[in-house]
Each structure stands twice: as structure tokens, then as C-alpha cells.
Amino acid sequence: MNRFAHLQILTKKKVKTPADLIGNTPLVELKHFPLNKGNRLFAKLEFYNLGGSVKDRLGVNILEQALLRGDIQNGTVVEATAGNTGIGLALICQQYGLKLHVYVPEKFSIEKQSIMHALGAEIVNTPTEKGMLFAREEALKFAQETGAFYTNQFESADNPSSYDKLAKEIKRDAGKVDAIVAGAGSGGTFTGLAKHFKESHRVIVEPEGSILNGGESGSHRTEGIGVEKWPVFLDKDLIDAVETISDIDAFTRVSELAQKEGLLVGSSSGAALHAALKTQENMTDSNIVVIFPDAAERYLSQQIFDIKGE
Secondary structure (H helix, E strand, O other), X not given: OOOOHHHHHHOXXXXXXXXXHOOOXXXXXXXXXXXXXXXXXXXXXXXXXXXXXXXXHHHHHHHHHHHHHOOOOOOEEEEEOOOHHHHHHHHHHHHHOOEEEEEEEOOOOHHHHHHHHXXXXXXXXXXXXXXXXXXXXXXXXXXXXXXXXXXXXOOOOOOHHHHHHHHHHHHHHHOOOOEEXXXXXXXXXXXXXXXXXXXXXXXXXXXXXXXXXXXXXXXXXXXXXXXXXXXXXXXXXXXXXXXXXXXXXXXXXXXXXXXXXXXXXXXXXXXXXXXXXXXXXXXOOOXXXXXXXXXXXXXXXXXXXXXXXX
């Protein structure tokens, strides 16, 4: 598939609002990595969404559902985020005239924080060493004190359902899907997809320092995935395999994707690719689909192409 086909499609149609540019991202076959006999590897390029990540789908769904229910009473929304969810929410808050407050641990990329600020979000940084759980506690406290609507991406049932359309797009474009590979931050993307691919081998991806595989919570440079406690809506029965990927492997794949495929992706995409390549080693004559959540540009300050780490 021509990887610019998505842009060609967009130039041929009119859209009513910028939010209409969320979804229908391209599915691209990766042809420059060694695969077992008959295997084909496809990447869903979610950085083609309006705000540049898979979390745009969450932003539009979680807010539109809240508005339909009348959950947003005072015009203010709050969330704890590594950045991409905040960007997705900021885009939709702007469309509906809502104010957005985001709690962001200091370590996360300055590029994502700058984009959120440009879109009108008020950013409150929390200490890196206190992790995302503390940021979530602060967001909840703000909601309780001010009456703001807490989107609560880590527990909201509207999170997994945000990816129903993503699953439909993959089925439409890939046809047969023998394995689906996706990272876990809140766990919503994987959960939403896994429910639609019950006959496929469903692989969830985490960095070292995440707890899904029974490890202890710790620091990692791979951004956008990794959990400190088990996500509320993540059903273990939906998971066929957990792949825990080191920072060095994730960053190495980021560089390889740039050099071999001309794709500039974030570190969570590198981790997902490494997991997909490991998955296909036990398969033949199979189609494997991997989700690439975002692009490299929003991580340049974090030396995204420095595979040696710190």
C-alpha cells in the first residue's frame, strides 16, 4: 500500500470539523524485516490522526460520550496523562469550548507538553519519582474540589470502546489477522482491539519496569506504555501473550524503522515492532498487525534515536 494513500484520500473529501480527521489511518506492510515463510507484517500508522497519536480516538469518544450523558457540568475537564491523551482531549475540548487541565509527570516529553499548551490546556507537572499514580490522584483531587469532569482514562469504560472503529479499519484493510500486537499504557487500545480479534493471537506489549508480566514497577525510557498497577478494564482472558521489551530493543527498532522503512516512530512503536517480530517467529503463512501509536518528532528532545540510552 502506498503509505501516502491516506493523505491522497483526505485531499479528495471535505470534512465538517477537524475531529473528522481522526480515524481511517493507513495500514502499511513492512517489507524490510526478515520474516518466517509466508508471514506478512502490517503496521497501523496511528500518527496520521489529527493530533498525531492513537489517543485521538480516545479523546473524541470519551468526551462525546460524556457530553451525551450530561457529565460535564461546569465546562472543565481534567486528566492525568503522559501527553498523547492530553493532546487528544485538548483537540476536542477546543472544538466544544471546554477548558482542560492535565497532570503530567515531569519526565514526559517537552514536545507533547508544548502541543497541549498550544491547544489551550493548562498543564500541572508532578514529580517524576511519584509516578503516574500520583498524577492520577492529583487529577481526581482537582475534580473533587472544582467539580471538573475527570475523564479517568485508566478506569473509564469509554476508553476501550474508543477503539471499536480501529478494529473495524484493521479488519477492512488487512483481511485475515492471525496476530494483533499492541502496547499497554492505560490498556484501553489493547482491550478494545482484543475483544474484536478473539480468533487471533493477541499480544500485549510493555516495557521493562511495567507489571503485566509479574515484574516490579520501575523506571524506563520507553514512553507511552507501561503500567504501575493492573488496569481496571484489562481482562486477563483477552491476553494470549505478554511481551516485555527492554529500552535498548525498543530504541534499536525505532532506528531500524527509520533506516529500513522510512518510518519515524516513537519508542512505544519500536517496542511493539520488536514484540511483533518475536511473535512471528512461531508462525508461518500468517498476517501480523502491529499498532504504531505515535511518531518520533514528539520525542526528539529525549534522544529518540540514541539507542544506547543513559
